Amino acid sequence: MKPIDPDFRQRVTNSFKRQTIMDLLGAELTRIDAGLVEITLPYRSDLCQQHGFFHAGVTSTIADSAGGYAAYTLFPPGAAVLTVEFKINLLAPAQGEKLVAIGAVVNPGKTLTICDVEVHAVKGGESRLCAKMQQTLIRRDGTEIDR
Amino acid sequence: MKPIDPDFRQRVTNSFKRQTIMDLLGAELTRIDAGLVEITLPYRSDLCQQHGFFHAGVTSTIADSAGGYAAYTLFPPGAAVLTVEFKINLLAPAQGEKLVAIGAVVNPGKTLTICDVEVHAVKGGESRLCAKMQQTLIRRDGTEIDR
Amino acid sequence: MKPIDPDFRQRVTNSFKRQTIMDLLGAELTRIDAGLVEITLPYRSDLCQQHGFFHAGVTSTIADSAGGYAAYTLFPPGAAVLTVEFKINLLAPAQGEKLVAIGAVVNPGKTLTICDVEVHAVKGGESRLCAKMQQTLIRRDGTEIDR
Amino acid sequence: MKPIDPDFRQRVTNSFKRQTIMDLLGAELTRIDAGLVEITLPYRSDLCQQHGFFHAGVTSTIADSAGGYAAYTLFPPGAAVLTVEFKINLLAPAQGEKLVAIGAVVNPGKTLTICDVEVHAVKGGESRLCAKMQQTLIRRDGTEIDR
Numbered sequence: 001m002k003p004i005d006p007d008f009r010q011r012v013t014n015s016f017k018r019q020t021i022m023d024l025l026g027a028e029l030t031r032i033d034a035g036l037v038e039i040t041l042p043y044r045s046d047l048c049q050q051h052g053f054f055h056a057g058v059t060s061t062i063a064d065s066a067g068g069y070a071a072y073t074l075f076p077p078g079a080a081v082l083t084v085e086f087k088i089n090l091l092a093p094a095q096g097e098k099l100v101a102i103g104a105v106v107n108p109g110k111t112l113t114i115c116d117v118e119v120h121a122v123k124g125g126e127s128r129l130c131a132k133m134q135q136t137l138i139r140r141d142g143t144e145i146d147r
Numbered sequence: 148m149k150p151i152d153p154d155f156r157q158r159v160t161n162s163f164k165r166q167t168i169m170d171l172l173g174a175e176l177t178r179i180d181a182g183l184v185e186i187t188l189p190y191r192s193d194l195c196q197q198h199g200f201f202h203a204g205v206t207s208t209i210a211d212s213a214g215g216y217a218a219y220t221l222f223p224p225g226a227a228v229l230t231v232e233f234k235i236n237l238l239a240p241a242q243g244e245k246l247v248a249i250g251a252v253v254n255p256g257k258t259l260t261i262c263d264v265e266v267h268a269v270k271g272g273e274s275r276l277c278a279k280m281q282q283t284l285i286r287r288d289g290t291e292i293d294r
Numbered sequence: 295m296k297p298i299d300p301d302f303r304q305r306v307t308n309s310f311k312r313q314t315i316m317d318l319l320g321a322e323l324t325r326i327d328a329g330l331v332e333i334t335l336p337y338r339s340d341l342c343q344q345h346g347f348f349h350a351g352v353t354s355t356i357a358d359s360a361g362g363y364a365a366y367t368l369f370p371p372g373a374a375v376l377t378v379e380f381k382i383n384l385l386a387p388a389q390g391e392k393l394v395a396i397g398a399v400v401n402p403g404k405t406l407t408i409c410d411v412e413v414h415a416v417k418g419g420e421s422r423l424c425a426k427m428q429q430t431l432i433r434r435d436g437t438e439i440d441r
Numbered sequence: 442m443k444p445i446d447p448d449f450r451q452r453v454t455n456s457f458k459r460q461t462i463m464d465l466l467g468a469e470l471t472r473i474d475a476g477l478v479e480i481t482l483p484y485r486s487d488l489c490q491q492h493g494f495f496h497a498g499v500t501s502t503i504a505d506s507a508g509g510y511a512a513y514t515l516f517p518p519g520a521a522v523l524t525v526e527f528k529i530n531l532l533a534p535a536q537g538e539k540l541v542a543i544g545a546v547v548n549p550g551k552t553l554t555i556c557d558v559e560v561h562a563v564k565g566g567e568s569r570l571c572a573k574m575q576q577t578l579i580r581r582d583g584t585e586i587d588r
Binding site: 309312314317318339340342343345349351354355356357359374377378379380381382384 | 457462492497521
Binding site for chain 1: 528532550570577
């Protein structure tokens with residue numbers, strides 16, 4: 001996939017910094033390529049559901065941003081990305097020392113971009129697919145921020 | 148809907164307290180009825196995406212718990228609830244002084260329960276539907292915690 | 295909900311007639327209101343899955359059209375409707391003398407419209423919710439037919 | 442992926458023959474491997490939506506069966522497969538001489554199996570991804586046919 005904007009990495013990095021929730025959770029951007037973004041989230045005991053695993057909403061948060069920024073890498077400067085919807089399957093307990101979400105563009109479109117996001121739980125150094133998301137993003141130009 | 152366990156409110160309250168992410172976000176249980184649970188999240192500037200709205204993952208987090216606990220109200224003591232999957236549409240910017248997620252059981256089943264969750268953004272006292280989730284939960288008995 | 299086009303019923307009826315699959319399955323338009331469309335499908339033994347129930351894909355077909363046309367009732371003349379995506383839960387066996395799909399607009403948008411569709415299985419005169427769909431539609435003007 | 446039942450191909454073939462809708466649509470089983478099933482559907486003018494493309498419900502029908510049978514290849518004899526839910530994105534017009542749906546198991550589970558299904562539209566000999574499904578299946582043993 002060919003990015004329109006050669007400075008897409010900088011654009012993603014800047015936008016990610018404005019996502020204040022990432023800082024609250026402790027999530028980090030660990031890879032930015034054209035059509036592919038990875039976000040890593042180290043375990044903390046305040047990110048959990050009732051059994052001590054990462055909460056499904058936390059898993060969804062980094063997955064949503066990984067997919068959204070994967071789409072965003074292919075946008076022109078000045079365009080905004082918004083999530084239209086996503087569907088996520090929780091496949092296995094999200095437990096371990098960290099989660100790694102990898103968002104990849106499946107179908108880049110004029111208006112809508114479809115992404116696939118996998119989240120892996122890394123435990124004792126071993127990685128296991130713990131969630132899978134299929135996501136629809138919309139590109140908005142100028143000042144439109146509604147869907 | 149008839150709960151099997153008359154102490155379902157206590158069971159939900161106890162489990163919610165163990166969801167450490169709720170405390171981190173500042174989310175509160177504001178209603179527990181048979182088959183219906185509401186969670187409220189006041190605005191904070193550290194819960195946001197790049198435009199200053201609540202992040203879609205934060206919206207999803209309270210929606211997922213509202214639906215999960217709605218299902219859980221109908222479970223017998225000793226059973227656990229896990230999210231199998233959910234799909235969420237973000238309908239409007241999640242902005243305002245608070246979000247209110249209302250999870251309702253649509254179809255209670257022996258193994259699987261289906262819920263509908265609406266999230267409303269309250270801005271200047273006015274409420275607007277900003278997200279809608281359709282969710283599948285699984286009941287696990289005893290010590291099973293996988294899906 | 296207020297339709298822009300007073301002739302929306304005629305527009306839906308005409309478009310439905312061009313959906314040749316509806317004729318193959320034997321599906322009929324049984325209600326058209328602003329933001330709400332109902333499609334009814336009588337049982338036939340050639341519409342089934344391996345246990346003799348309506349196939350989930352058949353249920354999805356009438357649900358998708360019911361939701362799509364519900365959105366379409368609110369469009370101006372000349373606009374086209376396309377399904378972006380949908381998610382459907384199959385809640386109970388789709389068995390009985392007929393299926394009734396009711397599509398309703400949840401959030402009408404400039405570009406995207408979100409619908410909720412319920413499918414009821416009518417057996418021995420009793421109706422039971424057998425499927426629930428959450429659907430995203432896009433409005434395309436002029437000759438654009440891509441998403 | 443290792444099938445428990447060495448006769449899985451025969452089991453899938455027999456079950457597919459009982460899906461009467463496949464015969465009505467003209468769909469054919471074109472590949473059966475452990476954890477992977479392909480269904481092909483030649484174009485016919487009575488399978489269409491209002492613009493003359495394959496109807497999204499028809500696309501969903503073969504995708505649902507491809508994913509369901511992919512899961513079924515890994516089941517023991519005597520077990521049944523039912524669709525819990527699926528989510529499908531329609532990525533491009535489903536036009537051409539045939540559709541090919543490829544269902545693949547992502548996560549085989551004791552109770553639930555998650556599949557990924559891609560549907561390709563073949564036009565003038567060229568194949569294009571036109572739909573993508575993420576699907577949850579349940580295994581039922583004995584005579585249980587509810588979810």
